[in-house]
Amino acid sequence: MQMRKTTLIAGVLAVASMIGTQSAFSASHMKKYTIENDAINTSLTGKPGDAAKGRKLAVNRKKGNCLACHVISDLKDQPFHGNVGPSLDGVADRYTEGELRLRVVNPKFFHSGSIMPAFYKKSGLNRVIKKFKDKTILTAQEVEDVVAYLKTLK
Amino acid sequence: MKNVKSKRGWKLTSIALGSTLMVGAMAIEVIAKDWGSHEVDGRRSGYTYMTDETRAVQDDNFENPGMLWVENGEALWSKAGANGKSCASCHADPEKDMKGVMPAYPKFDKRTGKMISLEQMVNRELVEKMGEKAEKFDSKKMLSLMTYIGNISKGMPVNVKIDGPAKPFFEKGKAFYYQRRGQLDLACSNCHEDNPGKQIRANTLSEGQINGFPTYRLKWQKPGSVHRRFRGCNKNVRAKPYKAGSDEYVNLELFVKWHGRGLPVETPAVRN
Numbered sequence: 001m002q003m004r005k006t007t008l009i010a011g012v013l014a015v016a017s018m019i020g021t022q023s024a025f026s027a028s029h030m031k032k033y034t035i036e037n038d039a040i041n042t043s044l045t046g047k048p049g050d051a052a053k054g055r056k057l058a059v060n061r062k063k064g065n066c067l068a069c070h071v072i073s074d075l076k077d078q079p080f081h082g083n084v085g086p087s088l089d090g091v092a093d094r095y096t097e098g099e100l101r102l103r104v105v106n107p108k109f110f111h112s113g114s115i116m117p118a119f120y121k122k123s124g125l126n127r128v129i130k131k132f133k134d135k136t137i138l139t140a141q142e143v144e145d146v147v148a149y150l151k152t153l154k
Numbered sequence: 155m156k157n158v159k160s161k162r163g164w165k166l167t168s169i170a171l172g173s174t175l176m177v178g179a180m181a182i183e184v185i186a187k188d189w190g191s192h193e194v195d196g197r198r199s200g201y202t203y204m205t206d207e208t209r210a211v212q213d214d215n216f217e218n219p220g221m222l223w224v225e226n227g228e229a230l231w232s233k234a235g236a237n238g239k240s241c242a243s244c245h246a247d248p249e250k251d252m253k254g255v256m257p258a259y260p261k262f263d264k265r266t267g268k269m270i271s272l273e274q275m276v277n278r279e280l281v282e283k284m285g286e287k288a289e290k291f292d293s294k295k296m297l298s299l300m301t302y303i304g305n306i307s308k309g310m311p312v313n314v315k316i317d318g319p320a321k322p323f324f325e326k327g328k329a330f331y332y333q334r335r336g337q338l339d340l341a342c343s344n345c346h347e348d349n350p351g352k353q354i355r356a357n358t359l360s361e362g363q364i365n366g367f368p369t370y371r372l373k374w375q376k377p378g379s380v381h382r383r384f385r386g387c388n389k390n391v392r393a394k395p396y397k398a399g400s401d402e403y404v405n406l407e408l409f410v411k412w413h414g415r416g417l418p419v420e421t422p423a424v425r426n
Contacts, residue, residue, distance in 0.1 A: 061355070068355040080356040084349050115344045117337075125339055127394045132337040 030122070031140040033105065039098030040105060044120070044140040054149025057142055064138060064146055069116065074153060084115060092154045100150045104143050119143060191309070194416035200369075201420060203350065203360035208372070212424035220301060220370035220422025223377055227302025230295060235284025241299075244283065249306055256307040256419050260408045262319045269323045271404045273300060273379065291379040291398040300368050301377055304421030311418060312365050314411045327409030330402060336393030342410075345387075362387070363414035364407065366423020377422060380407055 031044040057064040059078055067075060069084035102109055106118040119138040192199040201209060211217050232242040245251040256272065263270035273291045276299055280286040289296040316324040334341045346362030368377035381398035384406060388395040396402045
């Protein structure tokens with residue numbers, strides 16, 4: 001048993017260094033979440049999000065930058081909305097809070113070929129630049145803020 | 155003066171969509187622009203994704219600021235190196251000798267057993283045949299020579315060899331192109347194959363073709379090399395870039411050049 005376990009870990013490490021990712025073990029400081037019925041139904045932090053902060057994160061090019069790919073009419077004061085993804089207008093009518101949370105945390109759950117980044121993921125990535133290594137794009141609380149903002153898009 | 159300004163107009167194309175799911179066939183009319191030589195079998199040069207204003211600057215040899223770099227390269231051609239020789243000593247008729255060179259690089263290099271990019275070839279000439287030092291890919295001298303050599307082939311179709319000894323390098327470049335990377339976890343293909351024509355914030359995504367390189371960047375007020383562009387696109391997804399001239403980028407360049415096979419050389423293309 002002991003032998004097999006060791007081999008397995010060595011195998012994982014070899015793959016990780018081969019493709020240049022951070023090791024799978026760095027996920028330890030991540031908030032745990034459970035996916036149930038295609039949704040993450042509880043807040044990652046146990047606290048509610050702040051929609052006003054979420055609105056700013058959606059604009060911020062160094063953070064959510066949701067505008068890079070989505071039109072959001074509520075943000076029409078901002079120039080340049082991308083159209084790589086669908087408009088997020090009315091997205092709260094289409095999805096529950098839990099469904100929205102999973103879409104921000106890891107949209108690849110629904111569609112592995114998605115261009116949309118997983119905003120709360122840090123393992124299994126390739127050649128991440130030092131400054132962002134072992135970091136998620138958004139913190140757990142920022143995810144909650146963005147989700148709170150998405151909930152206002154009715 | 156070579157000016158390959160193409161005749162562009164609008165054409166009405168009708169596409170018939172037949173589908174077993176649809177009752178019968180539905181004809182939709184789409185307005186598709188006729189891009190002339192800038193489009194080959196559905197592959198479109200970055201030129202076609204630019205604004206009319208930027209295209210006009212590229213098309214006008216007097217307005218195109220890249221042409222100054224072509225002239226600078228032309229002047230450097232007969233400038234003697236440390237051993238007294240210049241490019242012109244051995245390539246007396248560059249308009250003829252260098253014609254078709256840009257569209258064919260990167261090439262397989264027997265000496266090193268791997269691909270060699272045109273910058274690397276120029277460096278080899280500078281060092282071995284003129285006693286000069288190797289230039290950085292984005293040095294003034296290199297960009298001038300590259301822009302000049304590229305411009306000599308303006309209008310010729312991009313045509314790299316990917317078979318024979320080039321095959322394994324092509325495959326590596328291809329794997330790079332489809333490999334997701336960086337914190338944003340994106341592959342070149344996610345943007346340039348899946349979404350050309352779409353807006354990504356303020357930018358219109360193109361197919362990421364390299365037939366116009368070195369391209370003159372209006373925002374930098376100077377031309378930039380292919381590898382500088384690769385570095386920029388890697389950094390934008392928060393991925394560790396490779397060095398200009400790295401094997402990884404030379405192989406990627408081979409794949410990307412093939413991706414735009416048949417597109418005309420447009421050096422110096424003008425980009426925002």
